Amino acid sequence: MPNTKLSLLESFNKKLNLVQPSAIRAFDNEVSDIPDILKLTLGEPDFDVPEHIKKAAIASIQNNDSHYAASNGTIALRKAASHFLRDRYDLEYNPNNEIIVTVGASEGIYTVLTSLLNEGDKVLLPTPIFPLYIPVTLVGGGEPVFIDTSANDFVLSPDMLKAAIAEHGDKIKAIVLNFPSNPTGVTYSEEDIKALADVLSETNIVVISDEIYSELTYSRKHVSMAKYLPEQTLLLNGVSKSHAMTGYRIGLLAGPAELINKLSLIHQFTITTATNSAMAAAAEALGTEAGRQDSLDMKVEYEARRNFVYQEMTELGFKIPKPDGAFYIFAKIPTFDNKLADDFAFARDLAYKNKLAVIPGSAFGPGGEGYIRISYAASMDNLIEAMKRLSSYIKEINHG
Ligand SMILES: Cc1ncc(COP(=O)(O)O)c(C=O)c1O
Incomplete structure (x- = not known):
């Protein structure tokens, strides 16, 4: 493998030094190695192309x-x-x-x-x-x-x-x-x-x-x-x-x-x-x-999933601005005496302990702190399992 000269790297466009790798990808990579992890991280539709x-x-x-x-x-x-x-x-x-x-x-x-x-x-x-x-x-x-x-x-x-x-x-x-x-x-x-x-x-x-x-x-x-x-x-x-x-x-x-x-x-x-x-x-x-019909059909499915996840998470104490589009839920983490109110700490703990991966809200800039993003572009079976894991986790930290 060729080792480059450091001076070449230093000669690169300096604006690149201002850029950080994607926090979403980085977090996704970090939790992907956890055995049996269920991921609701990426904005990737689960449907096959018609x-x-x-x-x-x-x-x-x-x-x-x-x-x-x-x-x-x-x-x-x-x-x-x-x-x-x-x-x-x-x-x-x-x-x-x-x-x-x-x-x-x-x-x-x-x-x-x-x-x-x-x-x-x-x-x-x-x-x-x-x-x-x-x-x-x-x-x-x-x-x-x-x-x-x-x-x-x-x-x-x-x-x-x-x-x-x-x-x-x-x-x-x-x-x-x-x-x-x-x-x-x-x-x-x-x-x-x-x-x-x-x-x-x-x-x-x-x-x-x-x-x-x-x-x-x-x-x-x-x-x-x-x-x-x-x-x-x-x-x-x-x-x-x-x-x-x-x-x-x-x-x-x-x-x-x-x-x-x-x-x-x-x-x-x-x-x-x-x-x-x-x-x-x-x-x-x-x-x-x-x-034109395909997207309408997929929308019906997404809406049912949105309703399910919204209801489950609201019952668990998350505050959610009513999502009326796309396939994401952005939920404010309940504070539980300020335990794990930090979104990165919460998402990491949830991933390692209960094997559910979501994206920490602060990856999306100011205003996202204390939130998590869930992508519900996943099968209903996976969403049901995800809500079970989230529910057990919340119960554990609530009583722990
Ligand atoms: C708001 C927004 N814009 C643009 C894109 C990129 O779309 P594409 O895959 O067509 O490049 C995404 C993908 O997640 C997105 O969420």
């Missing part, structure tokens, strides 16, 4: 669909995506110049932030938040500004937004909104969206609206930020969560043509284009009646 979608991928390979596609993605998928966004969320995006197919929503996040940021620009991040936004902002030369939303049941209020704008002013380049939210499962109502759009329309702040969980909204209709602020919004979506296609790596990035044109430079020079067979599968998922 057969007709797999067939579309196979047909693409068999038809020798093996050449470079257009950089912004196949026109078939962009048309399917455009139709899907109109049909489901009342949004108008021209498939020719207002949509980029990305390698998962993750690439969309990278493309947007690295395209937008100049050195020292600030990015507003309402927390707790999906952590990927933090390292990408830092590597892009930006500065994350956290807005702790825990006091408002994890919803960013117009007043919180106005206060951040008053404090950071013109330095703010962008704000990230993610709803339904990872990690809280909380989503925004149409009124919430309208009120935030009113404040933002008075500014030059770009809204990065990560709506990757939009198809998993339970008791109301998902309303996109792009409906009320299309000229300033860059919309992220994809098939990873809606169709259990995380491994296919297909995301969508939609926005005004002039902005998409700029973003497509970074996209083109980074990944050239997404994979053809995965794009064929995503076109089937988004562009057909059967594909």
Whole structure:
């Protein structure tokens, strides 16, 4: 094995020194070795990809669909995506110049932030938040500004937004909104969206609206930020969560043509284009009646699981902001005379003693301290077993 020179390492991009490895992955790795561990850690749907979608991928390979596609993605998928966004969320995006197919929503996040940021620009991040936004902002030369939303049941209020704008002013380049939210499962109502759009329309702040969980909204209709602020919004979506296609790596990035044109430079020079067979599968998922039905069917299952876990944990004394989307429950740990109120200590103890793995809330930034995140993208059998283990653990520490 070659040993490199230390001087080479020191010559690397210094911004990388600001970046920490993912606390979620690190915790998941740590507890994965525990024998018989039951993991509700990762945001990974447990469903298989529906057969007709797999067939579309196979047909693409068999038809020798093996050449470079257009950089912004196949026109078939962009048309399917455009139709899907109109049909489901009342949004108008021209498939020719207002949509980029990305390698998962993750690439969309990278493309947007690295395209937008100049050195020292600030990015507003309402927390707790999906952590990927933090390292990408830092590597892009930006500065994350956290807005702790825990006091408002994890919803960013117009007043919180106005206060951040008053404090950071013109330095703010962008704000990230993610709803339904990872990690809280909380989503925004149409009124919430309208009120935030009113404040933002008075500014030059770009809204990065990560709506990757939009198809998993339970008791109301998902309303996109792009409906009320299309000229300033860059919309992220994809098939990873809606169709259990995380491994296919297909995301969508939609926005005004002039902005998409700029973003497509970074996209083109980074990944050239997404994979053809995965794009064929995503076109089937988004562009057909059967594909549109798949996400509705999965949603019914998720909702039943959400109801079960929510009820069980509430009975055990956890305080939970009512999760109305995605497949997460963000639960405040009961304090029990302040024993194990620290979320990392609690999650580690639970994993080692009762063999249930969940993610400590502080991995998601300010406001997550004292919480744990449970992913209920798991079979009902596993969730029933998980709640048994959690219940025994809580009884033990309560009486111990
Ligand atoms: C809020 C949020 N955005 C983006 C992603 C990344 O999605 P993809 O797998 O399509 O890259 C995730 C994955 O967990 C997520 O939770």
